[in-house]
Each structure stands twice: as C-alpha cells, then as structure tokens.
Amino acid sequence: MNLPNKLTILRIVLVPFFIAAILIPFPTHYLVALAVFGAASLTDYFDGKIARKNNLVTNFGKFCDPLADKILVLSALLCFVQNGLCDALVVIVVLFREFAVMSVRLLAASEGKVVAANIWGKVKTVTQIIAIIIIFVLQFALEIFRMIPLEPATVTTIGFVFYIIGETALWISTVFCIISGIIYLRDNKQFISME
Helix, strand or coil, X not given: XXXXXXXXXXXXXXXXXXXXXXXXXXXXXXXXXXXXXXXXXXXXHHHHHHHHHCCCCCHHHHHHXXXXXXXXXXXXXXXXXXXXXXXXXXXXXXXXXHHHHHHHHHHHHHCCCCCXXXXXXXXXXXXXXXXXXXXXXXXXXXXXXXXXXXXXXXXXXXXXXXXXXXXXXXXXXXXXXHHHHHHHHHHCHHHHCCC
16 A cells, blocks of 8 residues: 555544544643644645655545545534534535535446546635634634633623634535535536436
C-alpha cells in the first residue's frame, strides 16, 4: 500500500477520536476536535498531492479518498446536529447529494469504470471544511467567553451570533454541495440512462 492510500486510511482512523472530542464535553473539547479535524483534513491535501506528483494514483485512492472525506465531514455535521450547532436540513441535503453521487460511482464501477471527483467536488469539500473549522473556532471562543465573568445575557447573545455565523457558513457550503452534485450527475449521465 502506497503512502497516499495510507494517509487516506489514517483520515478514516482519526474519525472516532474526532467524534469523541466533539461529543465528550471536557474543557476546550472543541479546540481538541479542531486539532484532530485539521490533522485529518491535512491528510486529504497531502494524499492527493503526493499521489499526483509521484504517479501513485490508484483505483483504491480514487474510490476511498472521497469516501474518507464524506465520513469525516458527515461525522462532523451529525455531531453538530446533536450539539445544536447545525440545522438537520443541511445534513439531509448533503446526504442526498452524497448518496446520489455514490450511486453513480457504483453504476460506473459495475461497468468497470472508476469516476474520480471533479473540481466542483473539491470546491464542495473545501467549503465544508472551512465551515466546520469556523464552527469549531467559534465554539472554542464561546467556551472562553463562558469562563470570563460576563452577564449571562451577553454570553447568550454572543452564542446566538456565533450560531448564525456558523449556520451561514454551512449553508454556503451546502449551496456548493448542491451545485457540485448537479454537475457530477450531468457529467456522468451515461451511467444513469434509463434506456
């Protein structure tokens, strides 16, 4: 197994630690979750770069790299829903898009073809990662505000503003998710022909 594929597997292995850091409420847990998420996101950057530079692109990588991205991002979004930081509708839209794209990939695989992610899929992933990082930073900042002797109403207002900023970032990434899904389905319509 080559280095890019090992990095992809590492990204998947980091997910349970990432989930634990989000869901177990200990001091600065959002900062720890951000660190684990950042490390996992960096593996995404480096596995592709190394694979292309050293001609190590494999069918395993083409299939598992996007899968690892989906596992990481959807884990974050589902944990955010549980913690009241994300609208469930965002997750529903993302899941719909991911299942549609995965179905096309499976249909292509049944014909012996591997369909790699396109540039719009990469844009979607980058905007999702940015939105998730924004939420982690804002939640860590909110943890700090809660440690400062402020009026409870002030902390509540700050929390609400941070929630709106996070939701806006997530909805922007969701728009790119929809656009990338439509383009992906259009570009691979030969695999979903009803004839």
